[in-house]
Amino acid sequence: MSVILDPEKCNNCGICADVCPVSCIAVDKDTYPYIPEGFEETCTSCGQCEAFCPKGAIICDSGGKYSPYTNIDAPDITAGQLHRFLLNRRPFRNYKKKNVDRETIEKILDTARYAPSAGNEQPVKWIIVTGEEAISEIVEKAIEAMEKAVKKDPESEYAAILRPIKAAYLRGEDLICKSVPHIVIASIPEESPYYDIDSVIALSWFELAAYSHGVGTCWCGLLQTLSNCYEPLRKALAVPDGYKSGCVMMFGYGKYRVRHIPPREMADVKWLGEIQE
Numbered sequence: 446m447s448v449i450l451d452p453e454k455c456n457n458c459g460i461c462a463d464v465c466p467v468s469c470i471a472v473d474k475d476t477y478p479y480i481p482e483g484f485e486e487t488c489t490s491c492g493q494c495e496a497f498c499p500k501g502a503i504i505c506d507s508g509g510k511y512s513p514y515t516n517i518d519a520p521d522i523t524a525g526q527l528h529r530f531l532l533n534r535r536p537f538r539n540y541k542k543k544n545v546d547r548e549t550i551e552k553i554l555d556t557a558r559y560a561p562s563a564g565n566e567q568p569v570k571w572i573i574v575t576g577e578e579a580i581s582e583i584v585e586k587a588i589e590a591m592e593k594a595v596k597k598d599p600e601s602e603y604a605a606i607l608r609p610i611k612a613a614y615l616r617g618e619d620l621i622c623k624s625v626p627h628i629v630i631a632s633i634p635e636e637s638p639y640y641d642i643d644s645v646i647a648l649s650w651f652e653l654a655a656y657s658h659g660v661g662t663c664w665c666g667l668l669q670t671l672s673n674c675y676e677p678l679r680k681a682l683a684v685p686d687g688y689k690s691g692c693v694m695m696f697g698y699g700k701y702r703v704r705h706i707p708p709r710e711m712a713d714v715k716w717l718g719e720i721q722e
């Protein structure tokens with residue numbers, strides 16, 4: 446990874462070096478900023494130098510790997526509008542029988558791909574599942590996974606929910622995915638605990654971006670945990686080899702409109718240190 450500098454524009458202010466999270470930019474009064482030899486691999490292509498350069502003199506070079514937005518238009522929403530938007534988000538468990546079109550899903554993903562990730566690794570591989578047949582297979586495999594778990598341990602956490610879920614399934618009702626038209630999986634490589642967090646953040650961004658397009662979502666922890674312990678379910682979710690499902694979310698157009706914001710606890714905060722005005 447590297448950066449490309451335009452010496453014509455650079456005023457040698459040193460901000461790029463100051464903001465670099467891994468201190469891999471060197472700059473002094475006699476030199477333009479540069480990545481010293483041996484530090485190329487340290488650069489994570491996070492683009493922080495590019496983002497804060499006041500002269501537009503430095504570009505983070507990801508080797509064409511990432512597709513950029515260069516425009517930094519001020520956000521056109523106020524803090525108050527964002528506050529209300531976030532508070533209006535709700536989990537949706539009732540969906541219209543209507544698909545979200547592919548263009549809208551791509552727009553949502555185009556926002557979600559900007560979610561932060563540890564070390565800027567961007568480890569998420571997205572999977573979008575659409576259609577009754579595919580989702581019905583997922584539900585079937587999830588029930589199988591629970592049956593297996595309960596058979597092995599009758600005290601299993603799934604013991605209480607298996608019976609109503611299975612009974613409903615046999616009646617043609619889907620209590621797991623609520624007959625949703627789409628499922629999104631933010632799958633992640635198996636090895637690092639940071640990837641689990643990255644998956645949560647990526648889907649949080651997906652959820653909010655989806656809501657901004659009028660699309661409702663609901664986290665599905667059940668599919669996540671079951672798929673990581675039952676291979677046929679992992680396969681039904683099309684999780685690539687060497688990956689695990691990470692977080693799973695249902696999405697589609699909500700059947701009902703949100704009318705009120707239910708109350709939540711006040712923020713439980715311990716303040717350490719004095720805030721000087």
Ligand SMILES: Cc1cc2nc3c(=O)[nH]c(=O)nc-3n(C[C@H](O)[C@H](O)[C@H](O)COP(=O)(O)O)c2cc1C
Pocket residue numbers: 466489491559560561562563564565566639642643646
């Ligand atoms: C789980 C997680 C852990 C992180 N830990 C650190 C950290 O310890 N120190 C730090 O400077 N930045 C940390 N970051 C910030 C990332 O380095 C940053 O999000 C990444 O470089 C991508 O840049 P972006 O946030 O501009 O997309 C962390 C981010 C995530 C998601």
Ligand code: SF4
Pocket residue numbers: 450454455456457458459460461462472478497498499500501502503
């Ligand atoms: S922040 Fe921009 S202008 Fe300042 S030293 Fe770095 S590249 Fe040059």
Ligand code: SF4
Pocket residue numbers: 447448464465466467468469470487488489490491492493494495505
């Ligand atoms: S892209 Fe990020 S890690 Fe690389 S030099 Fe710029 S600020 Fe540092």
